[in-house]
Amino acid sequence: MPNYTNGGGSVYLYGLVNNLNPKLNNNMITSGIIPQLQYHLDSYEKVIFCNVWNPFSKNFLRAINLILNSEIIHSHGRFNYPLIIISWILRKKIIHQYHGYYGFDHESKISRFFGVISDQLINLIVTKIIFNSDSEMKSATANLYFNKNKIFIIRNRSRYKARKVYKKSIKSKSLYKILCLSRTGKQKGLDYLLNLAEELKNDLNYIIVHFISLEDSGRKDYINEIKKRNLDKNILVKDSINDIENITHDYDLLISTSIFEARSLAILESMALGLPVAATDCIGQKELIENNRGILLKLNENERKWKNSILDVFSNDLKYNSIRNSALDFIIRDGSLEALASEFELIYGKSS
DSSP states (O other): OOOGGGOHHHHHHHHHHHHSOGGGOOEEEEOTTOGGGTTOSSOOSSEEEEEOOOTTSHHHHHHHHHHHTOSEEEEESTTOHHHHHHHHHTTOEEEEEOSSOOTTTTSOHHHHHHHHHHHHHHHHHOSEEEESSHHHHHHHHHHSOOOGGGEEEOOOOOSSOOOOOOOOOOTTOSOEEEEEEOOOSGGGOHHHHHHHHHHHTTTOOEEEEEEOOTTOTTHHHHHHHHHHTTOTTTEEEEOOOSOSTTTGGGOSEEEEOOSOOSSOHHHHHHHHTTOOEEEESOTTTHHHHTTTTSEEEOTTSOHHHHHHHHHHHHTOHHHHHHHHHHHHHHHHHHOOHHHHHHHHHHHHHHHO
16 A cells, blocks of 8 residues: 555555556556555556656566557656657557646756656647646646647545544644645755744644655655754654544644645545645645635745644634534535546546
């Protein structure tokens, strides 16, 4: 079972594969950083899921072998350029799912230049293009040319059904427990999290429990930065977690300080389980928690304002529980993982 700390995308793909019609004979092959997903199923007559960006890895050669025997190539993630080009040369039908399109606003000029050229080439040769959220699609279409007939939005869904929310008293707790589920890396905006932790320190007795995989290359540096800022009593780093179903009742808030997402699975599943969310208003997050479904942390504001927004909710039981109920209503309307799989099956049918 994949875990959040390898990235929500691995959890998302695992859930999708397990809910697809078995007649599709689907298989999945990914890069070595997510070993739980390698060869999830044995047959590969129809669909192969590809998430392999390194042409020198063993999985790359395995993926080519699977591509030769597959009808449809489902490329997940934007860095599968080599496999997409090979699939195109072999005249395969290619479904390309960005799962986290963010433009290149946060990259160097060289990365932006080559990234735009690569993305534009891929968009021309693939059969279908899938985005996980409306905001992701808007960001992509603002930066690149797309054939509108190729574009589909298939929104990420929670693995968990919406749970009944019982009223919870949050005001005047002796200790507030905040959950964080993210890997390190620029995308996750952990500098914002550390700045916010410093702001909260004098006004709230709290602890942030941050689950990060032991294999995460930035884990050690992140822990060192926590110690450097004297936050080691406020931020506890733990190892990977497969799901949050059995722990959310121990926490008062989920926090995400990302600068972009596809459609955050951690947020969706926390909402389904009755755990309120505080998250930045970036792509893939804002549309989930706006309209009183969470605490919106505006990226154009400083962390002191973020702190005040959180303290305001923590001091008001009525507002806290109102957020939980609004989030739950949204999850019920949003649909299930089974619905997500059905939407993909329709896309596969249109591509075959």
